[in-house]
Amino acid sequence: MARSCVNGTTSVISQIITIIGTEKAREVAKIAGGEHIYWPQEITDINRDQKIKQEFDTMLRGGSTCMSAYSHLAHKYNLSARRIRQIAA
Secondary structure, eight states, X not given: OHHXXXXXXXXXXHHHHHHHOHHHHHHHHXXXXXXOOOOOSSOOOHHHHHHHHHHHHHHHHTTOOHXXXXXXXXXXXXXXXXXXXXXXX
């Protein structure tokens, strides 16, 4: 069982190296080598949160209530209203 885990991990690392290249992989290894890192299935768009904040502010200036802005943006970005509130805060 441990053998398949090691082979699976090696396979994932090989795929990552193929995507980002050897030099970038070395940079990552310097930062995180030996660490156990959770890698989310989806990487959040860094600019997404900024866009949400700007749209939220624009909606409020346009007369929307906080609740309607949360609801609209949650639907638009496929997030929960709670997550929109956290981002907009």
